Amino acid sequence: MEEGKDRKEKPKVVVLGQPTCLASLEQLYSHKFNFLNPETSNLSLQHFLTLHQPSSILAILCSTRSSLNAPVLRLLPSLRLIITVSAGTDHIDLHECRRRGIQVAGAGALVSEDVADLAVALLVDVMQKISARDRCFRTQHHAIPWDFPLPSKLSGRRVGIIGLGRIGMEVAKRLECFGCIILYxxxxxxxxxxxxxxxxxxELATTCNSLVLCCALNEQTKHIINREVMLALGKGGFIVNVGRGGLVDEKQLVNCLMEGEIGGAGLDVFEDEPHVPKELLTMNNVVLSPHCATFTAESLMNMCELVEGNLEAFFSNKPLITPVISVE
Structure with missing residues (x-):
């Protein structure tokens, strides 16, 4: 009875979108917080929350897999905190959060280096045709594929970065070491x-021969890379996207790749995740990654500490560590 009573007294945190760090969080901090995960039941979200007294729930922990729009937020009338384990917040209705006085905390600079590492890796891979050559080498039973299309040189490349925030700056620092010319x-x-x-x-695409997308997704940046930009980039141009899938007009990207209007693409994000256009799966000039730029062992543990720190700060009436929206 005492154990049950203690559990009820812990602050409730609803978990949406199955954050990658959830298992570690529960192992490390379930003695401090009552993590409520709707995906462990067969109930609808509304029914699940009803069973857990929604008026007593003040906090949500989420990933980009969850859409925290106004109808979802209305299910929790006492909600005062949302923590997302991502750098981006396009899955959260920030306008509604501001209206209701809901604080929002993000990943801050925690994942910037990991995302930048993957961005550069994708650019190197697609330009050097590393994954494509690996597939060819294996299927040809270790025969050297001398007739394989030649790769492109990274050194001296004019790389345009769209979104020169924390992640964009980390990408720029890394590419400078490769001898690239950075524009933004x-x-x-x-x-x-x-x-x-x-x-x-x-204008940027016309001047450079590679684009790396690191900006946030919003109404202004939706399809910021359209067919016109792709054609300006040119047949020898490469696009790397580690921002959000909606930054690129994916249909036109497929068309331009199939028509040979651009040289290739490295993609960690997609418009309709987890679905990927089937045409991309067969292209040797495309490198795909399942939206996992932040999934390193080191960042996983750091994220657990950051989530716990933001929860502890909120429930102690202290300022959030990585606020996106704070109490004014």
């Missing part, structure tokens, strides 16, 4: 950055 497009020109700034994606 962001909402605003950054006074403390020496890289050439371009006021539009198409």
């Amino acid at each position: 497009h962001s909402r605003h020109q950054k006074k403390d950055v020496s890289y050439p700034f371009f006021s539009s994606p198409i």
Whole structure:
């Protein structure tokens, strides 16, 4: 009885979208928080929450797999905190959160280096045709595929970064070490950055021969990479996307790849995740990754600590560690 009473007294945290760190969080901090996971039941979200007294639930922990729109948020009338394990927040209705006074915490700079590492890895892979050569080498029973299409050189490449925030800057630092020339497009020109700034994606694409997408997805950046931008990039151009799938007009990307209008693509994100256009699966000039840029062993444990720190801060009436929206 005492154990049950103790469990009820723990702050309740609803978990949505199965964050990768959930198992570790439960192992490390279930003595402090009561993690309520609807996916462990066969109930609808509304029915599940009803069984757990929604008026007593103040916090949500979520991943990008969950859509926290106004109807979902209305299921929790006392909600005051959302923690997402992602750098992006396009899956959360921030306007509704501000209206209701709900605080939001994100990953902050925690995942920037991991995402930048994968962005560079995807660019190197697709340009050097590493994955494609590996597949060919294995299927030809270790015969050397001398007739395989030649790779492209990274050194000296003019790489345009769209979104020069934390992740974009980390990408730029890494690519400079490869001898690349860095250019960028962001909402605003950054006074403390020496890289050439371009006021539009198409101007940037016209000037460079590779694009790396690191910006947030919103109404202004939806399909920021359209067919016009792809054609401006050109037949020898490569696109890497580690931001959000909706940044790219995926249908036009498939068309441009099939028509040979661009050289290739490295994609960690897709418009309709987890679904991937079947055409991309057979292309040797495309490298695919299942939205896993932040999934390193080190970041997993760091994320657990960050989530616990934000929960502890909230329930102790202290400022959040990585606020996206704070109490004014």
